[in-house]
Amino acid sequence: MLLKIYESLLKHFGPQHWWPINDKTNPTYEICVGAILTQNTAWANVEKALNNLIKSNAIDPRKILAMPDEKLKKLIRPAGFFNQKAERLKAFTRFFLANPKPTREQLLALKGIGPETADSILLYAFNKPYFVIDAYTKRVFSRLGLIKETQYEELQKFFEQNLPKKVSLYKEYHALIVELAKKYCGKIPRCDKCPLKNICKYD
Numbered sequence: 001m002l003l004k005i006y007e008s009l010l011k012h013f014g015p016q017h018w019w020p021i022n023d024k025t026n027p028t029y030e031i032c033v034g035a036i037l038t039q040n041t042a043w044a045n046v047e048k049a050l051n052n053l054i055k056s057n058a059i060d061p062r063k064i065l066a067m068p069d070e071k072l073k074k075l076i077r078p079a080g081f082f083n084q085k086a087e088r089l090k091a092f093t094r095f096f097l098a099n100p101k102p103t104r105e106q107l108l109a110l111k112g113i114g115p116e117t118a119d120s121i122l123l124y125a126f127n128k129p130y131f132v133i134d135a136y137t138k139r140v141f142s143r144l145g146l147i148k149e150t151q152y153e154e155l156q157k158f159f160e161q162n163l164p165k166k167v168s169l170y171k172e173y174h175a176l177i178v179e180l181a182k183k184y185c186g187k188i189p190r191c192d193k194c195p196l197k198n199i200c201k202y203d
Helices: 001-011 027-037 043-055 061-066 068-080 082-100 104-108 116-125 135-143 152-161 167-183
Strands: none
Touching: 001 167, 027 082, 027 167, 043 068, 068 082, 068 167, 082 116, 104 116, 116 135, 116 152, 116 167, 135 152
């Protein structure tokens, strides 16, 4: 069933090519920065913050660490919670330089890095097969009637046990779920044009 849903979404939306990279000089680090900045905000706000960093030639771990805190806060302000995120970004950057191949356990031990952020970093930045569970995934698949569990680890296990363990599939599937949620399966759903309306259990 999960693969059939994936195929339907891919046919409807086409490849999403996620994660978007703006600065090709340090894509791994940029993805990590984006994963931290996107906490509790929309991606459009993250893009503004990333563009500020790129204009300042600051998508570089050593430049971030050398940057005065107030300047960093100003650059990432569009992403919200800029005081907190500036602190977390510097802490992560020190970790990033010391750990070129981080494990999930190491990431989860960092302040402010939860399962969703850790798995986004591992999947998109380091090409490790961890299926990312977010609010969109929970909303879509609960409406489809396929999940009742709300715990992150259990939901992740559901996807990983029922899909081939392929990084490219995990990336594309997650991006397609996000696109579906934005276009049709919002808090107020637009079910009439949804590509999954024929299998959805939502009333």
